[in-house]
Amino acid sequence: MPVVVVGLALLALVPPDWWLRARAAVPHLGWRWLPALIAVAGLAVIAGRSAARWRRGGDDRRRPVAERVPLFVHVAALLALAFLVAVVAGLGMWVAVGRPDLSSATTSGAGTAAWSIANTFDALKIVLAIVAGIGGVVALTVAYRRQDHSEAAEHRENTKLFNERFGKAAEQLGADKSAIRLTGTYAMAGLADDWEEGRQTCIDVLCAYLRAPYDSAARDEQQVRHTIVILIRAHLTPELIDTSRRPRWHGYRFDLRGATLDGGDLSRIDLREGTFLNLRGAVITDGEVSFSGAKFSGGTAAFNEARFLGGTVSFVGAHFSGGTVSFSDAEVSGGTVSFIGAQFSGGAVSFSDARFSGGTVAFNSADFAGGTVAFRDADFAGGHVDFSTPRSWSAPPIGVVSTQRGVSWPATAS
The missing domain is CATH 3.80.20 (24 nucleotide stem-loop, u2 snrnp hairpin iv. U2 a'; Chain A)
Known part of the structure; x- marks a missing residue:
């Protein structure tokens, strides 16, 4: 891929003989078409290489770029790409200002102002600003993707932790001793507060406990069941929510x-x-x-x-x-x-x-x-x-x- 990018940059800088012959045969085929042709060809080559790499399998895709491509090759490719962008931008500006004669320091017969060294420096500033702007966009995109990847990894880690807490709380709710079951009710309610995505699931588990067969003569079991009702109330009563700063359970189903x-x-x-x-x-x-x-x-x-x-x-x-x-x-x-x-x-x-x-x-x-x-x-x-x-x-x-x-x-x- 770096070789392809460098080749395209050189092609834009030094037009080949076949392009010169094509210009001679077709008078309207000006310089402005060469950068466009090179850009289209470059995108086609890059797309083809990317598709081929994708078809090779998932193992290579999952490897980080730093492992697949040496650092100096990666840097060279990016520099070549920046050079290509600069050449294309420069050619575009040259065409936009009327294609002045860069080798002449005097006014042409048509009255067109000559191209001076100051003009060259101004053009270079604009081209470099364009390249820098594109680089900034790329940098922002990379930073966004890195942040997105970091947030996704954090989300997966949190979900794993929540699932572990859920399993532990469910195990406590199924314990033989009422004291452990009572602890499980608070653990499940606390998890519902912390885990918004799984809140309905936690509420469903607490409600399922109340739906289970029940012997009202068992006072210790009555305490567990009444505690679940109290916890539901604590999350649906505005003044209790404001005092404890716990999340609201409004908008959920209590089955x-x-x-x-x-x-x-x-x-x-x-x-x-x-x-x-x-x-x-x-x-x-x-x-x-x-x-x-x-x-x-x-x-x-x-x-x-x-x-x-x-x-x-x-x-x-x-x-x-x-x-x-x-x-x-x-x-x-x-x-x-x-x-x-x-x-x-x-x-x-x-x-x-x-x-x-x-x-x-x-x-x-x-x-x-x-x-x-x-x-x-x-x-x-x-x-x-x-x-x-x-x-x-x-x-x-x-x-x-x-x-x-x-x-x-x-x-x-x-």
């Missing part, structure tokens, strides 16, 4: 389908747009699952097909300005679902096709100012749904009437 819950504190969380808390088919046995003071501003909490056998699911003081909380096809046979003091200014809460055979759904002191609370096709076979003392009734629930059994309606709305 708790079919999980057995006997308590858990999710109070004051903010379910923003893109956040999905999926409790479809969950079983609430006892204890309290708290969403007290939570803000539903665009996210989703799905209790579809959930079974409320006991305990309490609390939305006391929650604010619904957007998003959805769905209890569609849920079964309330015990316990309490409390919306006492909740504010409905937007969003939707749906009990469509839900079955009430026991327990209580309470909306005392709730503010029905907007949004939708729907009980379409709900089955009130038992239990109690209490709307008797709302704070505001400008947007009452739909799909339910005061005459239905088990429904307490405001006296002023009867």
